[in-house]
Every structure is written in C-alpha cells, then in structure tokens.
Amino acid sequence: MPTLQSHAPAQAATSEPFQNEPFLDFADAANRSEMETALQEVASRLGQEYDLVIGGRRIRTEDKIISVNPARPSQVVGVHQRANLEHVETAIQAAETAFQRWGQTSAQSRVDLLLRLVDLVRKHKFELCAWLTVEVGKNWAEADADVGETIDFLNFYAREALRLDRATTPIQFPGERNQLRYLPLGIGAVIPPWNFPLAIMAGMTAAAIVTGNTVILKPSIDAPTIAARFFALLEEAGMPDGVVNLCPGEGPDFGNAVVEHPKTRFVAFTGSKAVGLQIHERAARTQPGQIFLKRTILEMGGKDAIVVDSDADLDAAVEGVVASAFGFNGQKCSACSRAIVDASIYDIFCDRLAQRTAAIPVGDPAKNLPAGPVISQRSFDKVLDYLQIGKEEGKLLVGGKAVETPEGGYYIAPTIFADVLPESRLAQEEIFGPVLAVLRSDGFDDALRIANGTEYGLTGAVYSRSPEKLERARTEFHVGNLYLNRKCTGAMVGAHPFGGFNMSGTDSKAGGPDYLLLFTQAKSIADKVGVVSRATEEEEQRMGL
Ligand code: NAD
Numbered sequence: 001m002p003t004l005q006s007h008a009p010a011q012a013a014t015s016e017p018f019q020n021e022p023f024l025d026f027a028d029a030a031n032r033s034e035m036e037t038a039l040q041e042v043a044s045r046l047g048q049e050y051d052l053v054i055g056g057r058r059i060r061t062e063d064k065i066i067s068v069n070p071a072r073p074s075q076v077v078g079v080h081q082r083a084n085l086e087h088v089e090t091a092i093q094a095a096e097t098a099f100q101r102w103g104q105t106s107a108q109s110r111v112d113l114l115l116r117l118v119d120l121v122r123k124h125k126f127e128l129c130a131w132l133t134v135e136v137g138k139n140w141a142e143a144d145a146d147v148g149e150t151i152d153f154l155n156f157y158a159r160e161a162l163r164l165d166r167a168t169t170p171i172q173f174p175g176e177r178n179q180l181r182y183l184p185l186g187i188g189a190v191i192p193p194w195n196f197p198l199a200i201m202a203g204m205t206a207a208a209i210v211t212g213n214t215v216i217l218k219p220s221i222d223a224p225t226i227a228a229r230f231f232a233l234l235e236e237a238g239m240p241d242g243v244v245n246l247c248p249g250e251g252p253d254f255g256n257a258v259v260e261h262p263k264t265r266f267v268a269f270t271g272s273k274a275v276g277l278q279i280h281e282r283a284a285r286t287q288p289g290q291i292f293l294k295r296t297i298l299e300m301g302g303k304d305a306i307v308v309d310s311d312a313d314l315d316a317a318v319e320g321v322v323a324s325a326f327g328f329n330g331q332k333c334s335a336c337s338r339a340i341v342d343a344s345i346y347d348i349f350c351d352r353l354a355q356r357t358a359a360i361p362v363g364d365p366a367k368n369l370p371a372g373p374v375i376s377q378r379s380f381d382k383v384l385d386y387l388q389i390g391k392e393e394g395k396l397l398v399g400g401k402a403v404e405t406p407e408g409g410y411y412i413a414p415t416i417f418a419d420v421l422p423e424s425r426l427a428q429e430e431i432f433g434p435v436l437a438v439l440r441s442d443g444f445d446d447a448l449r450i451a452n453g454t455e456y457g458l459t460g461a462v463y464s465r466s467p468e469k470l471e472r473a474r475t476e477f478h479v480g481n482l483y484l485n486r487k488c489t490g491a492m493v494g495a496h497p498f499g500g501f502n503m504s505g506t507d508s509k510a511g512g513p514d515y516l517l518l519f520t521q522a523k524s525i526a527d528k529v530g531v532v533s534r535a536t537e538e539e540e541q542r543m544g545l
Helices: 011-015 029-043 085-102 107-123 125-136 140-165 199-210 224-236 251-260 273-284 314-330 343-358 377-393 444-451 467-476 537-542
Strands: 048-050 052-054 057-059 064-069 072-081 176-184 187-191 214-217 244-246 264-270 295-299 304-308 336-342 395-398 415-418 435-441 459-463 481-484 520-528
Touching: 011 107, 011 140, 029 125, 048 224, 052 085, 064 125, 064 224, 072 125, 072 224, 085 187, 085 214, 085 244, 085 251, 107 125, 107 140, 107 199, 107 224, 125 140, 125 224, 140 199, 187 199, 187 251, 199 214, 199 224, 199 264, 224 244, 251 264, 251 273, 264 273, 273 295, 304 314, 304 444, 314 336, 314 343, 314 435, 314 459, 336 343, 336 444, 343 395, 343 415, 343 435, 377 415, 377 435, 435 444, 444 467, 459 467, 467 481
Parallel strands: 048 072, 187 214, 187 264, 214 244, 264 295, 304 336, 304 459, 336 435, 415 435, 459 481
Antiparallel strands: 052 057, 052 244, 064 072, 176 520, 395 415
16 A cells, blocks of 8 residues: 655745646647647557456456547547445445545645645546547647646646634633534445546645545446546545546445445535436435435536626627537536527627637547537437427528538537527427527527526626626626636636535535535633643733733
C-alpha cells in the first residue's frame, strides 16, 4: 500500500490563490500537434481490458462492459469488468477498512494527495482529452474544458478542505474553548453521469475523499475507460488502497444495492431526474442495522432557457443560444433547450439562428469537428423520437434528421423547431441532444412565466440591455445558475458554483464554498478552560483574567 508520507507536502501550492486552469488554444500549432499525437497514442491502446479494483485488489468478472466510440461504434475503446451484487459487500468492507485510517488522516495529507493528482492530470492532459474524444465524442475544446474543470475541482477542493480544517465557532463562550470540527461521514457511493465523465466523476470523488470519506465509485457504463484512467492516476498519486474502490457496473443492480446498503452513509449522484428520484427514495428507506440518516447529494437534469428580450444585442444572443444549445451536441445539463424570444424580434432572430445553425459542421470529434455524435444507440433513438414529436408540435427550421457516416456514428444534425408552445413535450422534457425549441413570448412578463414554467430550474440566461429587466431576472428567474448577457453553459469552478432548483436537484453548488460541507458532519466541542487545559494568553484577556 503506498504511504502518503512518501510524498513531499504541497502547502506552498495551496497558499497561492485559486485560479482556473487556462484553456488550451488549439489555433496554436504546437497544441494541435500534441493533441494529434495523443489521439494516435490512445488509438494504439484501444480495446485494452481494465480491472475492477476493490481495496487495491484487482478483480476480473465473467461478464464485461464493452465501451465503444460513438463516432464509430464498431471500435472498442475499453473492456471493463461488470461489478455485480456479489461485489457489493466486498467493496463496502474495503471502504470500511480504509476509512478507519483515512478518516483519521490529517487534512493536509489528504490535500497533498489531491495536489499530486493535479500534477498528474496536467501531465496527462492531452492523453485525457484524447480519451474523452474517443469514448464520449467530445471535440478538442470540449475535451479540454472537461480536463480543465477536473483540475479546477481538485485545486479548489484542496483549498476548501484546508479552510474547513481551520474553522472555528463564530463565538467563544466565556470560560470555554469552543471548537467546530468537520468530520467525514464514512462510506459513500459516488455515481457520476457519462457526459462530464472526468470532471464530475473526479469532482464528486475528490470532495468525498479530501474530507476523509471513503468511496465506492460506480462510473457510467458509457464512460468507464476515462474513470479507469483517472483511477490509475489516483493510485499513482499515492492513494491508499480502499479509499476509492473502482466498480463499473449497472445502475439498476449494482448501483441500487450500494445505495441501499446499511453502511452507505451518503450518495453523491449526478445524472437524470428519473434515476436521481429513485436514489432519493431508496436512500430514504432505513435498512435493518442502519444507524444514521443517509445523505443524498443529487444533481439532475434541466430544461434550460435563454430569454431573448426585444432590446437584446441580437448577434450576441444568436451566438449565445447556438453555443449553449449545440455545444457538445446539447448533451450538457446546462444546455439551452428553449429559446424564448420576444415577438417583436422573433422572425429576424429565427432567421439568423437557423442560418448560423445550418452552418455547423457535423462529423468526427477526433478531427475536431464542432458537432459530433450523441453518446449511444439508446440516446440516438431517443433523440430521433423527439425529432418526430417536434415535427408534430413545432415548425422545423433546420436539421431534423440523422447524419449518416461510413463509420455508422450516432450523428444527428443540429435541429431547431420554432413556434413551440410552452406546455408541449418539446418544451417540457429533457431531450439531451442537439434539439432546440424556440418559443414566442409576448413581453418580458410572459418570457419569465414561460422560462419558469417547467419542473426544472438548473441554468438560464437573459439577453437584454434593460437594467430593470435584468434586475427582475435576478429575483424572478428561478434557476440555480443565472447568466446575464452570456451563454448558459460553461460554469467555471469558483466563479459559478453549480447546482439547480426544483427537479434539477439538491442545489449542491459544486465548485462553491458550501460544497464540501455536504460530505461532512460538524462536531461542536466545548472545553471548560482551567480544568485540564489552561487558558491561553488571548483567552485570559478575553475572559478578563
Ligand atoms: P443517468 O441518470 O442515466 O445515469 C447517471 C448514473 O447513474 C450512471 O452512472 C448510471 O449508471 C447510474 N444509475 C442508473 N440507474 C441507477 C440506479 N437505479 N441506481 C444507482 N445508479 C444508477 O444519467 P446519464 O445519462 O449518465 O447523464 C445524463 C443526465 O445527467 C442528464 O439528465 C443531465 O441533465 C444530467 N446531468 C446533470 C448535471 C448537473 O449538475 N445537474 C450534470 C451533468 C449531467
């Protein structure tokens, strides 16, 4: 088992203020060349088999998960083990054993692990980008944003963990020494989605372990190779065995069983509303032998809207809507899937939007084309169903069909339906693909009413030049992440703590100052001064002694 002490501490790194990782500039020939080399290198490693890792022990199962490239589904990216019910108890035990030491490790040691991981993720940045391209179909900039956000989460939570470790009570009661200690919860399940398979997976895992918990990590079956690469870096960084246990498996069997286990104290989940609600319910049911209330951190879907007001800068609004709706093919929880456009500019806006969207090149993300495939056959079929629904509910402006390629990738043309009514399925249900509904609003009141008229409340944006309307949006647009005169995707760690209202989740605000609290329990300790412990000089002064 690697020891944490074998690595040099990294206090210096956390004494510097947090800064977001800069984006790579792929206009730079050197970066382009590095990315191409990384893609070639990754291509030579496709189809390898990866282990299940529980308590440091490598396990192979008979049943496998085969991960394929959505741009060419006959290409196997990785072969993974399939954790099943027989692995649940072993994984819980490994996490429990590891917790006995990890939960007692100093915050600084845990932070040091994250900082060493930052160095490794940076060192392997292009390689990780390449895996993101081949496993989930991200173009280069989207892949780089995912890796950058991963580095940001690690760096940010490292600093936050030290801040929590220094916490005190707001008041010192006379005659006492008062402390507030943030303790870990224990064993947790981390269940990430496939769409930010590195950043969200790493962010939830890092938050859990830097606060002293141990984890059963169940990656999405659509992105297990990226999780395996991340896990390998965690091991290289010196993570003790069992602190994170890598268990790719199906949600409905392995995932459910881990959620329900009486020793699982928390579940950090990001994914769809349907699955989030199931986890919420299952985790709430007390199991025989369970001695605590399980904590659930649930970040779910969205039906995010951009309001384009009558006095908006139309060029900026068109660009913002296109980037938010079609970046990574609309497969972001924050993606704009509704543009709510004032009637006075509706026609001209639709014309410009359609023109701009029709010009988006569709094709292989490995060649860095902007619009790549959707993630899977299942997703492809689902989006095609919504294209049918859209043709019944709205007016097709652009797209509306699959795009065939010789490799059989899951491509769908960026699609816009106009004249969609607020209560229609296209305007209410999360599609999670490159499909935008345009809705007509009759003034700003109407726009806000439509914007707030779904069960979700994740992100939203308003394009307007009116300070009064922007102020109204600040209070009346009911979303967890509001953007004014900019796109509604691309949240930055630290600047835009992320999490949604209503059926979008528990508003956990990942990448913000409150996030780590969700993985801890605070213990208040009052020590009567003078019995065993002597008052310090400062305490004597305060108590007037
Ligand atoms: P999903 O809900 O299908 O799966 C998410 C994870 O849950 C996967 O690891 C999956 O294997 C697991 N799972 C499935 N059924 C389970 C069960 N019964 N018990 C336990 N685990 C189970 O979502 P997805 O398709 O991977 O991701 C897309 C969804 O995630 C979209 O709805 C998107 O909006 C949402 N999302 C939300 C955020 C956010 O921050 N709010 C961020 C990214 C994605």
